[in-house]
Amino acid sequence: MLLPEDVRGVYWIDAGPDAPGYSNPWVDLNFLVPFPKDSKKAGQFFVLDKTPGYQSWEDVPESYPYIKSLKSRTSRSEVDPTDLTVNWSACLFTCGTSFETWFPLPLSSPSQKVGENEYIRQATVFGFVMAEWKGFRIIDDKGEKTEFFDQMIERIGDRAVMIPE
Numbered sequence: 001m002l003l004p005e006d007v008r009g010v011y012w013i014d015a016g017p018d019a020p021g022y023s024n025p026w027v028d029l030n031f032l033v034p035f036p037k038d039s040k041k042a043g044q045f046f047v048l049d050k051t052p053g054y055q056s057w058e059d060v061p062e063s064y065p066y067i068k069s070l071k072s073r074t075s076r077s078e079v080d081p082t083d084l085t086v087n088w089s090a091c092l093f094t095c096g097t098s099f100e101t102w103f104p105l106p107l108s109s110p111s112q113k114v115g116e117n118e119y120i121r122q123a124t125v126f127g128f129v130m131a132e133w134k135g136f137r138i139i140d141d142k143g144e145k146t147e148f149f150d151q152m153i154e155r156i157g158d159r160a161v162m163i164p165e
Contacts, residue, residue: 003029003030003032003045003081004081005141006141007029007081007084008029008030008140008141009029009030009137009138009139009140009141009146010026010027010028010029010030010137010138010139011024011026011027011028011029011119011135011136011137011138012024012025012026012027012135012136012138012148012152012156013027013121013133013134013135014133014134014135014136014152014155015131015133016133016134017155019133020058020060020062020063021057021058021060021061021062021063021064021066022058022062022131022133023057023058023133023155023156024055024056024057025056025057025058025152025156025160026055026056026138026139026160027054027055028053028054028055029045029079031047031051031053031054032045032046032047032077032079033045033046033047035078041078043080043081044078044079044080044081045078045079045081046076046077046078046079047076047077047079048074048075048076049070049075049076049077049088050070050071050073050074050075050163051163052162052163052164052165053162053163053165054163055162056160056161056162057160057161057162058156058160058161059157059159059160059161063161064161067161067163070163071163073090074090074091074092074095075088075089075090075091075105076088076089076090076091076102083110083111084110084111084113084119084135085108085109085110085111086108086109086111087104087105087107087108087109088104088105088107088108089102089103089104089105090102090103090105091103106125106126107123107124107125108123108124108125109121109122109123109124110122110124111135117136117137117138117140117146117147117148118134118135118136118137118148119134119135119136120132120133120134120135121133121134121135136148136151136152138152
């Protein structure tokens, strides 16, 4: 099962210049895999947050503590392709064992499409909005740059950091 064409691609999450370390120059939804058909989350997709190449961050000191924390824990993003809502879960000490259990985290990030390749995203905790920012699809389902790619380069620059392979 593939992601629908209208959401497949690479996204830039822009927290703005006043929130250094919170922007993602890219989040590549092509890394998402479907939950098994017999899962209660069938129809949704997931990826481990520490998957190399899945996401990047601004190359600023404020990004580094978060990136380091991702390398030392196991969390995953769970994406509903109908509205691009992202929920997170963590595996804790059962990861990789036959008793692997994922626990939902209270953080959610719903999206609202406001234009072609343009979204408003929020961070909510227990339903309360904690932050809001823009999201843009910068590479579409055909691998072509969208109108927002150059804006991302202009705003972020030509450097980003990611978890290495």
